[in-house]
Amino acid sequence: MASIVQSSIKKFYHNSNLNLVILHGLMGSKNNFKTVSSSPLLTNHLNSTHLLDLRNHGESPHHQSMTLGEMAQDLSEYVKELHDIVLLGHSLGGRVIFKYLQQYEKEVQQKVKGVIIVDILPKAVQSTFVYELLKKLIKINLNQITYNELQEKVFEASQNKAIAQLLMTNLQSQQTIMRKDIQYDFKWRVNLQGILNDFQTNILTDITANWKGPHCVICGDKSQYVNRETVHQMSMVFPNFKEAHFIKDCGHWVHSEQPQEFIKIVSSFIQSLK
Numbered sequence: 383m384a385s386i387v388q389s390s391i392k393k394f395y396h397n398s399n400l401n402l403v404i405l406h407g408l409m410g411s412k413n414n415f416k417t418v419s420s421s422p423l424l425t426n427h428l429n430s431t432h433l434l435d436l437r438n439h440g441e442s443p444h445h446q447s448m449t450l451g452e453m454a455q456d457l458s459e460y461v462k463e464l465h466d467i468v469l470l471g472h473s474l475g476g477r478v479i480f481k482y483l484q485q486y487e488k489e490v491q492q493k494v495k496g497v498i499i500v501d502i503l504p505k506a507v508q509s510t511f512v513y514e515l516l517k518k519l520i521k522i523n524l525n526q527i528t529y530n531e532l533q534e535k536v537f538e539a540s541q542n543k544a545i546a547q548l549l550m551t552n553l554q555s556q557q558t559i560m561r562k563d564i565q566y567d568f569k570w571r572v573n574l575q576g577i578l579n580d581f582q583t584n585i586l587t588d589i590t591a592n593w594k595g596p597h598c599v600i601c602g603d604k605s606q607y608v609n610r611e612t613v614h615q616m617s618m619v620f621p622n623f624k625e626a627h628f629i630k631d632c633g634h635w636v637h638s639e640q641p642q643e644f645i646k647i648v649s650s651f652i653q654s655l656k
Contacts, residue, residue, distance in 0.1 A: 390416070390433040394425050399466040400495060400655060403432045405457070405475025407502075407634075408512070409548055409572060411440035414472075418637050423649040427656065428468075434460060436478065438573035448576050449584035454481040461493060468496045468652060472637065473607070474585065476502035480619050483591035496596040496655045497620075498648060501605050501634050504589040504618040509581075515540055516578045519549065524568040529560060532568060544635065591619040598651040599626035600644065604633045 390412050402424065406414045412433035418424070419431045435442040437456055445452075457478060461467055471479040476499040483490055483497070518539040524532070532553065537546040555566040597620045601608040608626070616623040627647050632639035 391430060392419070392425070393430045394428055398427055398429050398656060400428050400468055400652060401430045401432065401464050401466055402428050402468045402470060402652070403434065403457075403461060403464070405434055405436060405469070405471040405478055406439070407473030407475055408577070409439070409552060410472070410475075411435055411551070411571070413440070413551070415470075415637065418641055418645055418648075421645045421649075423645050424652065427649065427652050429466070432460075432464075436475065438576040440571060444573035444576055446576050446579060448573075448580045450477060450481040450587070450589070451485060451584075453478045454485045457482050458486050458489060465493055467494050468498065468655065469494060470498040470500070470648070471502075472500040473502050473634065476500060477504070477585065477589065480504045480589040480591055483593045483619060484589055487592065490593065494593075494595065496598070496651065497593060498598045498600065498651060499616070501601045501608055501636055503608055503612060503615045504591070505612070505615045506588045507586050507607070509586060513578070513581055515545075516574055516581065519570075520574050520578070524553070524570070526565045526567060528565050529562040548635075589619065593620055594622055596651070596655055597623070598647065599623070600636055600647055601626050601628050602632040602634060602636045602639065603628040603630050605636075607634055 404415045404419060406412060412435050415433050419433060436453060437443065437445050438448050469479050479497060479499065522535050533546065533550055536549050537543065540546045540549060552571045553568045554571055555568050557566055560566065599613065599616055601613065610628065613626045616626065629636055629640045629643050637644045
């Protein structure tokens with residue numbers, strides 16, 4: 383069974399051969415980039431866009447194993463029929479792209495035209511917060527609980543409104559129309575245990591690659607993952623790396639916090655590849 387579900391694909395047939403493939407971050411889904419990827423500033427310069435759900439996320443199959451190597455293989459299998467690819471990855475999606483660049487160097491040289499990385503580094507990171515959060519979320523009883531009560535428990539686990547909102551998008555009920563004060567049975571779209579199994583040992587490790595082609599790095603100037611002192615670590619995967627775009631007044635979720643500025647930078651990069 384394929385580990386990436388058939389993605390949300392849009393074809394534009396403009397005077398371009400470029401195909402944009404987008405990978406979301408941890409606990410996200412392809413829906414996170416629907417608005418951004420629909421902007422005419424991007425679509426007017428593309429042949430198609432492909433929004434993927436990583437394994438254990440969104441509509442993609444659940445697996446007990448979720449290493450970066452396996453996710454890079456998932457990506458390789460997905461792009462088998464594509465060419466002139468522009469890869470865009472946010473957070474975990476960016477780390478999957480780093481691994482793909484490392485693991486499939488010959489394929490990358492033949493298929494990839496450019497790489498866009500959003501707010502993540504190839505250097506190993508320590509994230510006990512996320513690890514502990516995953517363990518807390520697994521313990522939440524999802525049976526016969528109101529949406530409001532569940533929202534309160536998720537916020538209690540994360541202690542962060544933005545993170546809690548993201549997590550709530552990963553909960554589903556069989557009810558198509560839901561009242562927030564009525565009890566329902568919920569379940570996670572994401573496979574929390576599958577993510578937890580590999581999170582510390584196989585997702586947050588150092589990655590080195592040798593992509594000398596066009597690249598674009600976009601970060602939030604208030605990000606807890608990348609700053610101007612650490613961004614030089616991008617040279618671990620981009621030997622020709624010189625500078626990143628730091629967008630003002632936003633943190634890790636650059637594309638949702640400052641979408642217009644984000645789109646402008648991505649559009650400019652894509653146009654430079656034509």
